[in-house]
Amino acid sequence: MEVDAAAAVERLLRLLAVPGVTGQEEAVARTIADMLREVGVPPEAIRFDDAHQRIPEPTPVGNLIVQLPAHLPRRSKSKARGHADPILFATHMDTVPLCAGAEPKVEGRRVVNVHEGKTALGGDNRTGCAVLVTLAAELIRQGLPHPPITLLFTVREESGLYGARYLNPADLGGVVMGFNVDGRNAAELTVGAIGADRWSVDIYGKAAHAGVAPEKGISATMILALAMQEIFRKGWWGKITQNGREGTSNIGYIGDAQGRSAGNATNVVTDYVHVKGESRSHDAQFVREITSAYQAAFQRAARKVKDCEGRTGRVVFQSRLDYLPFRLAEDAPVVQRAVRAAQAIGLDPVLRVTNGGLDANWLVKHGIPTVTFGAGQNEIHTVQEFVDLDEFDKACRLALALATLA
Known part of the structure; x- marks a missing residue:
């Protein structure tokens, strides 16, 4: 599961430079949509829902939803069956207000803020956005087999998980499980939350x-x-x-x-x-x-x-x-798929429960069992925030493994 790491980092830097604090996601939503079209996602596969019309806080744009049809290799139906069930990849577009004015730069294997000490960076959660765009890019570039995939970019996560709360599950294409990108380490698989x-x-x-x-x-x-x-x-x-x-x-x-x-x-x-x-x-x-x-x-x-x-x-x-709190069983299919995919790329997965809220809380409530994994976020919501590029690379490869695992 190799990805074009340089292109992935370029996407991350581009997204980190776009303003989009919680409740003001229009610019980053447009940028993500542009990037998806640039990597070959058909325009008709990209749309916004109407969740912003139900959210009780001013929200000018809805969740961004992208649906990628299945790509199955020419093989017998019995071998292709493992790629049939639709799956979801989710992340949130907004940042905390402390990220306003951030400018990213690369220092070694980290992305830091030019204005370190004055503003946060926004790795939470532009890392997740970059991972999902990279996933689409690599599936198209490499022509890898995969089931139907829905990409979900939510609004107003930081101000109350509103985008995930007010989405209509029927808009997600009948997904049977989900993977949410939000956190520090790719090998840490969050299976429960407060x-x-x-x-x-x-x-x-x-x-x-x-x-x-x-x-x-x-x-x-x-x-x-x-x-x-x-x-x-x-x-x-x-x-x-x-x-x-x-x-x-x-x-x-x-x-x-x-x-x-x-x-x-x-x-x-x-x-x-x-x-x-x-x-x-x-x-x-x-x-x-x-x-x-x-x-x-x-x-x-x-x-x-x-x-x-x-x-x-x-x-x-x-x-x-x-x-609402949730806890997924260790033998749940979504957990087992996450563990197998992590092991397939050489990670030693650890199941954990968090005392923070995630979009996964509401996705599980909507009937979509969802595991969350990290993508290099560090010191989030502080002026010392940075992105670990080694973990970001692992997250990109893990997403690809999750999408293509039979």
């Missing part, structure tokens, strides 16, 4: 002069503090272990609804605070219990903070499922 809720709470108090008549106010800040004191005391914050079950939680944002500071003067009792947080666990029911613990704590805290007339604060708590 589930998560995202939640927010609006805390309503009452403003008053903090020096003249603080007793007339209801402090939204104090409601937050009391709620978090309860959460901490009862063991629902950070790494959580309750009755043998494990999970995590975090508050990631405290301010107002417009992204500004909660409160704007020390001499005014804060009348409003907006909070955003998350709950995670490999146990779907436990995720809900963590979220419920936060909701109850905020409601109790609001009843405790009163003004001089006995009026209390008020909270509005909202939560939504971010993604």
